[in-house]
Amino acid sequence: MAERIYLHSFRKEVDSTYVGFTPNGGSIKPVHVASGAQRCIYGGFNTTMNIKRLALVSDAKGIVPVGSELEAIYSMLSENEIIEDGISEGSIESMRNVMQRLLSADKGVYVVKGLKDDMISFTAGSKYFLTRTSIYEDTGEFIGGLIRSYCPKLADYIKALLDKADDSISLLFEPVFEDSMQMFEKSRHEDLPAFHSMNKSVLWYVDGLKESGQCLMDNLKNHPNPLTQLRLFNFYCIFQLIRYMAMLEAFYCGERIRPILLDFSGMAPGQSSIARASEMAYTQMHKSINRFYAWGYAQKLKEKDYSKADLIASNTPIYHEKEGVKEASAELDTLWSMAKERASACKSDDDARLVFGETMYDMLALEASSHPVNCLKILGTSAGVLYPPDKMHPNKRFVLSQDILEMILRSTVSPKEILSGNEIRNYLWERFGIIVGGSSFELDHLQNSGILLQIDEDSLEHNFTSFAARLEAMDFAEVMADGILQIRLGGTE
Structure with missing residues (x-):
């Protein structure tokens, strides 16, 4: 009987080996992306307790941490002569409450015993508000490392901005x-196979990162507000993270790049072919992620020498090794049994492993x-990349908020x-994989991506007109x- 498969450990290994974050x-x-990216780009974090004691x-539950009374x-x-004589305790308390709301405006601060940084993203x-690695911040560390490696001028500019510390907060x-x-000092991407031996898709992604990052930096230099600059930079990091996840299948499995079709129709999918096509583009993106993970689990099964016969004879996987001899649920049993039936018809061990890899992904989605x-x-919904705004709405499409659109333009x-x-049109595609419409160029990319659309050049032309x-x-x-459209941003030197 083959060794019991623990889903959690497999997923952890796939993320570590191929993705670079979890x-x-x-x-x-x-705010979690911002904190991770800024810490990675700055190359340091602050361990001071004064900020936390004063503001948290x-x-x-309303419990005051020890030392923060x-x-x-x-x-x-x-004692440190930080306040003037005559300032009352009540005034200090009011100010502290304002400070806590200010630093946790994005709801990324959880006050825990000892004021540990584990759940604090200011x-x-x-630089004074950079903390140790907190929950969910590995995503930001990853994209921060990419930017530091492939667009060092932008990274240096952001580091200098953090170093000045002359913003209002x-x-x-x-x-x-x-x-x-x-x-x-941590670069999560350096050990990933995709960046050791870059295929055309990885090179295309990296080139887009370089060009868009350089352009964004040139525009940020003309912006007077450092906090707004960092906000635009964070939107940039989030969009590039979404692109990266959408391209994992192209990086590792040689599949086609899935375009990001922006919807400027202003209508519901039932009323607009562009809205429906944008929905389909998002659906293809998440299906691509599903296929990548199925491939990743199959690779790990191969590394651990699971043959077709081993997998067919195996017990149903359970989520975590800590569960010990706990039996899998009836639902997982059913999924694993169906995988065994499908794998029985496979002619090779690799095909069988892929069947079980797909099933492991489905099981993890449940567990x-x-x-x-x-x-x-x-992440895409909260940042303003995806619509509708309900985070759990299943059918998303690419409708950009004004902030995200401004970041795209400044890049x-x-x-x-x-x-x-x-x-x-060309810059949007080369730097972000974005399609808007307006020419046969976009229609070709949509068709080459494998999207079967009931959409024509007239609809794409109208979408571009709305974009303009x-x-x-x-x-x-x-x-x-x-009648010629001219796009320019300008700015104050």
Whole structure:
């Protein structure tokens, strides 16, 4: 009888070997990506307790952590001459409550015993608010490492921005800052096979990262607000993470790149072929992720020398090794039995392993608290990449918020540069894998991706016209007298 398969350990190995992070956060938020990416790019984190003692007043149950009592904080501020004479304890308490709401504006701060960093991701933007690795932040560390490796100028610019600490939040907390920076050196992508031997898809992704990152940096330099710059940069990180997950199958299995079809129709899928096509593009993206994980589990089965005969003779997997001799549920038993039937007809061990890999992915979707597609959906929805805004809505499509659209434009149109409609189409595709419409170029990419669409050039042309109108409304484009669209951002030197 073959050794019992534990789903959790297989998934952990696949994520570690091929992905570089664990996309299983059912509660992941944009602030988690920001915190991880900034820590990785800065190369350090802050261990000061002063910020936490001052601003983290109480936990979700209203319990005040030891050492954070008002009397203790007031005494510390007075002894260090941080507050002026005559400031009352009540005033300090009111200020502390405001500070806690400010730093946890994105709901990424959970006050735990000892004020440990395990569940703290501050809504702030300087080196003083970088903490140790917290829950869900490995995603940000991953994309931060990619940007540091393949777009070092952007990484250096963000590091300098964090180093200045001259934003409004940093200035508020400046009196309690401590010099307690610790080194952080980690690049999660360096050991991944995809980046050791890059195929055309990986090279295309990396080239897009380089070009879009350089363009974004040029535009950020013209922006006066450091917190807004970091916000746009975080949206950039999130979009590139979504792209990366969508391309895993192309990286490892040689499959086609799935385009991101943006919907500017403003209508429901039942009323617009563009909206339906965008929905289908998202569906193909998450199916691609499913197939990649099935391949990954099959690879791990092969590494562990599971043959077709071993798998057919095996007991039903259970989720975690800690469950010991616990029997699998009836639902998992049924799935595993069906896999055995399908595998019996396979002519090779590799084909059989792929069947069991697909089943292991389905079983993990049932047993785990979250799974990769759910993580992508929640992150994309909260960032403003996916619509409808209900995070659990099954049928998503690519409808961008104004913030995300601005980030995309600032990553495709350099300052003082003026682009035509054809140029913006090309840049959107090469840098982000984005399709909007307006020419046969887009229709070819959609058809080559394997999407069977009831969509024509007229619908895509109308979608591009709506896109252009949106840019005009944002004052990022204008239609000239001869009907030619010109896109430009400008900015203040």
